[in-house]
Amino acid sequence: MRGFFLLLLLISLSDSSWGKKFRWCTVSEREQRKCAELSKALVAVLPPAAINAFARLSCIKAHSTADCINKIRANQADAITLDAGDVYTAVKQFNLVMVAKELYPDGGCVFAVAVVRNQSLDIRSLHKTRSCHSGARSTAGWNLPMSFLLSRNYLQWYEEQPLSEAISSFFSASCIPGAASLAPELCTLCQGQKSYTRDKNYFCEASENEPFYDSEGAFRCLKRGKADVAFLDHTAILHIDESERESYRLLCADGSRAELADFRRCNLGRGPGRAVVTRHNYRKIARKFLTAAQRLFGRRGREGQRFQLFESSALGGRNLMFRDVTEKLQILSDEVDINQILGLDYVALLKGLGHEGSSMDNSVVRWCCISVGEQKKCEEWALNIKSDPLVCVRAVSMSDCIEKIKRDEVDAVSLDASHVYIAGKCGLVPVAAEYYGETCVPAAGGTKGAAHYETEVLPPVYAVAVVKTSARNVYFGNLSGRRSCHSQIYSPAGWLLPANHTIRASGNQSSHRDFNTAYREYFWKGCMPGARGSLCKVCIGGDEDLGAKPSNQRCAANHNERYYGNMGSLRCLVGDPSGKSFGDVAFLEQHSLLDNIENLERSGWSSGWTAQDLELLCPGGHRAPLAxxxxxxxxxxxxxxxxxxxxxxxxxxxxxxxxxxxxxxxxDSDFQLFESQKYGESDLLFKDLTECLVHTSHLDHRAILGEEFYQLVEAAFNSTQADILQFCKQDVCSIY
Structure with a gap:
């Protein structure tokens, strides 16, 4: 059986490209020894013919991971395993390519954790503390924790300022191996050997020769009392002795602390693990080598008693060549790109942190617009403000905006509450909320400017069902089989909240089914922009005068469909300009309803309609005036x-x-951010009801939505398939 396995391995390795040595780059003496042991093990277990096909593994000693990248580029070495942050640099800046990804017991990702001694520190009180990090631009030591501190505004990063300078100003002293070229101040706590001779200087280098390098080194720095906090990945804390664990705590995102074992809940983010990189012309050879090494010496390797690829303790070290917690290597095909392996969120994060040479000095803000009208309003916005340049980017729906933000094609958009839930599931975070109260109250002290508003209470709007007063036989209880008008698919007032009184009403057999299917079966036909089938039959598309072709825009989930939104749902109810009536009931938000009724005549859509011509359907079965x-x-x-x-x-x-x-x-400016009627629509970019935007970046989206609404929308999407949520569920952290 063993001979048969080796024969198969020989066949898989037989390729004319295997005429050269395969050169692995190492960054320490212990890693060099492990590489040499692997080379000897390969020679010992492979037959002579395989040795000729396989050539020999050669081990190339380098000064640091950066030195390895340079050696691979220069054809002086062939491969190395790198942190995901370094992988991105190697691929984007040095034209290397990924060929394999480490997979761990928790999947393909690591948790970034902040570890402190058991004391009074929390994540909000790290300013002017001493810090140790696994490495410069590393996933758990730099990218994820610094992104978290920036997102909460704990760390200040000003335009035209290097991020390294912002970090050095934030901490009183640090050791961030690999940061010497960025800012020497970030190396003051490091303890590697100093020398004027390049090959003997290991101070602050990304190498095991710097005692505080990598996650184990960052924890060693904390343990020796050199730092107050250590930023590292969760795999390092798995090795801490039980007797020591009570002396340390994790800092949680909400300001609390937790025991080390609670890293899945208490962390600063989750990001991709390490990957193997090589040159483009060496991809095939690298895959063959890694496949052979894993089959022979992996966790379930045929020759595991001779050598363990994912163990380093026998050599007196940890994580040599590969992470010791690696379960297996996922071999990557040529078709897989960096976004699929590192994830869209992580790649966008790295761009935001300047890993492509850009940084916060690139101050353009890209706002997402979903219609011709929004584009026009956004362009006027750009011309009427004194701030960072504003660029207006078109999308086809709110869901498309969410996807574009995740892909780093736009930066921001204002979303309705249901789409806020979706965006939160997609990894986006709140910046500011629309405030519908009467008076905006400046923040206490006014230190952040007169337009900085805060509030304890965020007033809501309300979902209503509107019918014609003349249609006396329409009420809740007999809407089934009628024609319906909805502001848009997934909207709170047009899709989510009406469900309890229609498709999920008591006795309805559709109560636990996909919402979209249930709506199609419940109503005869209707217009729910963004939906399909019978719920698009009533929609009429765009206005050719505004540059939108009706046939192309029909049922689109944006203002180019004239029955979209609150104004559109009202138009749908009263009928098109010819007087043809389409809807029996309209589901929309109550705000601006009277203004929208007046707009019917002002805009030339329809004449003669007043508030007395329309009524509300009440959940109790009766009707009431709009007021x-x-x-x-x-x-x-x-x-x-x-x-x-x-x-x-x-x-x-x-x-x-x-x-x-x-x-x-x-x-007195002609442009007003919270007015839209001059563009022929309502609620463009923001609701017209908005008085101001209030600060909410200290809250998560769940807190803003409120637990009752959050549970309601979560239950709806648990039974409803939504393409955008499927897109958001793409998880690079799962085992493939």
Whole structure:
């Protein structure tokens, strides 16, 4: 059997490209010894013919991981395993390529944790403390924790300032191996050997010769009392002796602390693990080598008694060549790109932190627009503010905006409450909420500017069902089989809250089914922009005068469909300009309803309609005048929220505050951020009801939505398939 296995291995290795040595790059004496042991083990177990096909493994000693990348580029070495942050640099800046990814017991990712001695420190009180990090631009030691500190505004990063300078100003002293070329101040706590001779200088180098390098080194720095906090990945704390664990705590994102074993709950983010890189022309050879080495010496390798690929303790070290916790290597095909392996969130984070040479000095803000009208309003916004440049980017729906933000194609958008839930599931975070109260209250002290508003209470709007007064036989209980008008698919007032009174009403057999299927079966036909089938039959598409072709825009989930949104749902109910009536009931938000009724005539859509011609359907089965929406509604709708990627929260918030300051200083300006009627629509970019934008980046999206609404929308999406949520569920941390 063993001979048969070796024959198969020989066949898999037989390739004319295997005429050269395969050169692994090492960064310490112990790693060099492990590599040499692997080379000897390969010679011992492979038959002579395989040795000729396989050549020999050669071990190339380098000064640091950066030196290894340079050696691979220069064809002086062939491969190395790197932290995901270094993988991105190697691929994007040095044209190397990934060929394998480490997979751990928890999947393909690591948790970034902040470890302290059992004392009074929390994540909000790290300013001017001493810190040790696994490495410069490393996933757990730099990228994820610094992104977290930036997103909460604990760490200040100013335009035209290098991130390394911001970090050195934040901590009183640090050891961040690999940061010497970025900012020498980030190396003051390091203890590697110093020398004027390049090959003997290991101070602050990304090498095992720097005692505080990597996650084990960062924890060693903390343990020796050199630092107050250590930023590292969770795999390092798995090796801490039980007797020592009570002396340390994790810092949690919410300001609390937890025991080391609680890292899955208490961490600063999750990011991709390490990967093997090589040159493009060496991909095939590298895959063959890694496949052979893993089959022979992996966790279930045929020759595991001779050598263990994922063990380093026999050599007196840890994580030599590969992480010791590695379960297996996932061999990557040529078709897999860096976004699929590192994840869209992580790649966008690295771009935001300047890993492509860009940084916060690239101050353009890209706002997402979903229609011709929004584009026009956004472009006027850009011309009327004194702030960072604003660029207006078109998308086709709120869901498309979420996807574009995740892909780093746009930066921010204001979303309704249901889409805020989706965006939160997609890793986006709140920046500011629309405030619908009467008076905006400046923040205490006014230290952040006159346009910086905060509030303890975020007033909601309400979902209502509107019918014609003349249609006396329409009420809750007999809506099935009628024609319906909805503001849009997934909207709180047009899709989520009406469900309890229609498709999920008592006795309805569709109560636990996919919402979209149930709506199609419940109503005869309707217009729910973004939906399919019978719920698009009533939609009429775009206005050719505004550059939108009706046939192309019909049922689109944006203002180019004239029956989209609150204004559109009302148009659908009263009928098109020819007088043809389409809807029996309209589901929309109560705000601006009277203004929208007036707009029907002002805009030339339809004439003669007044508030007396329309009524509300009440959940109790009766009807009420429009003015009684406080007593007759389908539920409260949390405010819309501006969402972005975590690393951009401060940048987007500052941009919004500068916009508010500029516009408030010019109250007579023709442009108003929270008015849309001049563009022929309502609620463009923001709800017209909005008085101001209030600070919310200190809250998560769940807290803003409120637990009752959050549970409601979560239950809806648990039974409803949504393409955007499937996109958001792509998880690079899972085992493939």
């Amino acid at each position: 009684q929406w406080r007593e007759c509604h389908l539920g409260a709708v949390p405010p819309s929220v501006v969402m972005t990627r975590p690393v951009l929260t401060t940048k987007i918030y500052d941009f919004l505050m500068k916009s508010q300051e500029t516009l408030e200083a010019n109250p």
